[in-house]
Amino acid sequence: MRSSPRHRLLNAALAAAFGTTFLSWSSLASAQPSAQASEPTFNISVPAQPLAAALNELSRQTGAQVLTSGDLVSKIAASAVSGRLTLQQALDRMLSGSGLSAAREGSAVVIRAPAASAADKTLPQVQVTATREVDLTTELQQEGKAADGYRAKTISSVGALGSMGLQDTPFSMSVVPLELVQNIQAQSPDDIYKLNASTRTTTPQITSWSPSVNIRGFDGYNTAEDGLRRPYNHAAVIEDKERVEILNGLSGFLFGAAQPGGMVNFVYKRPTIERLNSVTVGNYGGSQAYVHADLGGRIDEAGRAGYRLNLVKQDGSTAIDDQKINRQLVSAAADWQLTDQLLLELNGVYNQYKTTGTSAYWFFDGVKHGSAPDAKRLWGQPWVSDKFENTKLMGKLTYQVNDALTLRGAYARDFLDRTGDHTVNLVSTPASFEQIRTRAGLTKDVYDAGSAMADISVKTGSVAHKITVGYTMYSDKYYDSPSQFSTGPQGPYSFTAPTYVQEPNFPPAVGDPKYGGRDLNKNHLIGDQITFNDQWSVLLGVSRSNIQSGTYNKSRNSPSVSLLFKPMPWLSTYASYIEGLEMGGTAPDTASNARQVQSPMVSRQKEIGVKATVGKLLLTGAIFDIEKAYEFTNSNNVYTQDGRQKHTGIEFNASGKLFDKLTVVSGITALNPKVKGSDLDGKSPINVAKVVTKVYAEYALPVPGLSLAGGLYYTGKQWADSANTDRLPAVTTADLSVRYATQVSGKPLTLRLSVNNVADKNYWLNSYYVGAPRSVAFSAQMQF
Known part of the structure; x- marks a missing residue:
């Protein structure tokens, strides 16, 4: 075979x-x-x-x-x-x-x-x-270098299908590789989302709420780690990741139940064959000093076992007044080639992350947004904090039985303890706001994710099949604190400057967190990658997805059909149709039915796309149509499902070397978002920008090792209320950075300096949050 x-x-x-x-x-x-x-x-x-x-x-x-x-x-x-x-x-x-x-x-x-x-x-x-997985590790470590214009050729995990060549995937996908993550000095996923034209941060990581991302205009918590789903990504860290892979659009057959915008897969660093010793010291902005050690190599002489260890310590104030981050990370990975066909991969992560002075959530009650307040000021309270303690264990087994059969299994368990306060600023008049402060007490989550897959390669005449069959799941067991206290609305306070108050005398927390329930998604699936010849192939797949949450238990088949045509090796075109099932949304705390979970929803997507490697550039484009049930807070302040939300759009991305000395990572997404049916028929959904354009470029200066980089990021106008009476203006921000790579005593040294939001613009990120102020980051990385 x-x-x-x-x-x-x-x-x-x-x-x-x-x-x-x-x-x-x-x-x-x-x-x-x-x-x-x-x-x-x-x-x-x-x-x-x-x-x-x-x-x-x-x-x-x-x-x-x-x-x-x-x-x-x-x-x-x-x-x-x-x-x-x-x-x-x-x-x-x-x-x-x-x-x-x-x-x-x-x-x-x-x-x-x-x-x-x-x-x-x-x-x-x-x-x-x-052994495919060992080979894959080396591919990922070699791809996406700055010298190659950050172009990637491989996707580590197309969900249940495993690894595929980027141009062989009939989906819109992009990669932010390690060296680009390092060179923009990314501190959190927010810095990654800023680069991609299809992604926008919805809830920043420095708030007291679950971080979320908007992809193709749809909000969601769609994240995965090494292909394994997790519902949320609290206190996410970047330093132990090899790359970030972003799938635009529905992912039902590939990843299970998820919101329709897309999926973000964080890929862990794996052991290196050669000895790796890298130490970075720097500042992420404000006075956030940090040190990061990245160590790797072989455990045995034959190289059948290896390790990777990432250690981070960070402490200090952010670019926002009276806001601090204190965190530490220990992330270890080990690979062991047990036999020539059997590979074991292990990960263990301990992450402690505390933000003091978290950014406030803004809620406008019948009042239009005016100019954004000063982004450098803390509009919450300096004593409000959010602390996470996260322990994670992951394991993977890959057994290549023969050339025709590969078995894959993976499992992860994630323990998350959280203590946090919340600040909500209620705006009911144009001149002032009131503030609610809440102490939530200790909560716990236990996340589980697993998969068991078989890849079977067969031929029927001249037609080749790669059949993938298996099972995936993920769940969240959550434990709520019996102690939660709120001050109720306090104020009013002026927009001129923040008003700080003494920490209220909240009653002490009583009792341990109590079991609150479980959200569970199970998926049985089968897919067939059919290759007719070098030019034509078809991907067929279907998953039986089951959602259990609260009092409901719902199952549905989610099909996927894709046709891929490659007229030339460097050019791919595709057409695809995919459906997905997702958990219903949860009513916000500001709604009268706060925290009520809505029924599961079915989403559908049609897409045609093209991918081309032209010289040293990767060019991709797609036209898509996505629709799902519409969820919103109605005029009675009830969060509900009514009507359909439909996004028709086009996107284009370019990454790589435009010239030998000029690298570009850029893109544009244009949307026509509409609500169909309900009392809001014909309106545009809230917090959806019709146009997003992003351009990041690097230029190698005549001085060897010296590079200048910059980014321009444009977000078009977006409606801040469901009735389309309050509109946020378009905004453009700019970043600048310089990098110098040299050697000291024969050891590579890289110096980096970045200025984000150079003009220090104050702007609304969306209807709920203020955008980030100007910040200056710098670092020195030595390898030895």
Whole structure:
């Protein structure tokens, strides 16, 4: 049975990692030169990049098995190769000037160094394996470098389908890789969402509420970690992540029950083959000093086991007056190749995160939003705090039974303890507001997520199938505090400057948190990736999704159908239809039916898209239509479902090298959002911007190692109330940064300086929150 191209590459890391051999230099002499005469030709397009990554891409495009030694290719750059070529011609061009050559060994091609002495003609012992997940780890670590314009070619997890090539996915997806995360000095997911034209922060992490994101105009808490769902992402950290992958649009068949906007998958750093010691010291803005150590390497000489350890300590004031963040992170990962076919991956995370002086939630009661208040001021209270203590354990097993069958299993359990206060500013007159302060007491959540999947590769004649069948689930058991106290509305207070008061004498918390219930989603699914030839493929899938929450228990089938056409290797087009089931929304605390959970909802999406690698740029575009049940707070202050919410839109994104010295990561999303039915028929949904445009660019200055970067981020007008009588103005913010990469005593050193919101604009992020003020971040990263 023919294995997939990704299974057939032994890249630099794998070649060094495994321990017994069947290859020797002397065996290469048996390769038959005459075989080249009958070699097929391929449409090949491989940009200049590190040789290991280039060989990986060539293997993917041709289906060839390429074998080599890690030490041989680890520090070599490959020339660009394109055109209609045989495999041998492509390799000859790719290896030009490297001193290496390629020769056949049976069905494989071996990359070797120039002839050496007889004593050196036998390779170190290497067992060639096809362990997909180890190969995937190296791919992810090699992709998305600043030198390559932050372009990624692989998605680590397309939900239940596992890893796929970015251009092979019939969905709109994008990647924010590690070096881009580092170079923008991202502190939280809010900094990631700022870069992507389809994402906007809805609830910032510095508030006392659950962080959320808006994708394609729909709010949600849609997050996953290494492909495993979790309902919320409290106190999220970035330093232990290899990349962030964003799926725009419905994800029902792929990830289970979720809001229709999209899914954000945070991918953990995995162990490295070579020793990694990286220490970063810096400041995230204000006086938020931090130190971050990123350590990795092999545990054993054969490289069958490895580790990754990320340690963070941060303390100090943010760019907002009287607001502080104190946190510490210990995040460890270990990989162990138990056998040639069986891989175990483990993660353990401890995260303690406390924000003092959290940003306030604004609620306008029949009054239009005026100019945003001063974003540098704290409009809550300095004593209001939100503290999380989070312990997480994760494990994955991947067993490649043979070329035709791979079994995958994963499970995560996440313990979250939270103590927090809340501040709500009620605006009922244009000149003043009242303030409610609430002490919520201790609450607990236990999150579980798991999956059990089988990938089966079969052929029916000339048609190849990759069938995926399995089960996924996630749940949230929550424990509420019996003690919650509120001051009720206090004030009024002026918009001129914040008014701080003494901490109220709240009664002490009594009793431990009590079990409040469980939200559970279970999904049984089957999918078939059908490949007719190099140009045409179809993805069919259906999941049986069950939601249990409160008093309801509802199941529904969610189908997915996609057609992918690749007229050329560098160009993909697709058309897709997908449905999804989602949990109903929860009424906000300001509604008369506060915290009441609505019924589950069905969402539908139609989409056509295109993806093209042009030179060193990845260009993607999509036209989509999404609709779901409409939830809103009606004129009687009751949060309810009535009518349908429909978003028709178009998006375009570009990432990579526009020129050798100029990198761009940019995009635009244009929406036509409407409410159909209900008393609000024809209105636009609240907090949906019709146009969002973002441009981030880096330019390599003539001074070696010195780069200048900047970003422009435009958010169009958005309605701040359901009746469309209160409209927030459009806003454009700008960032600037400079980076200098050099060496000290032969060790890489990178210095970074970033200024966010350079003009220090005050603006409404949405109807509930004020945007972030100007902040200055800087850091020094040393690798040794």
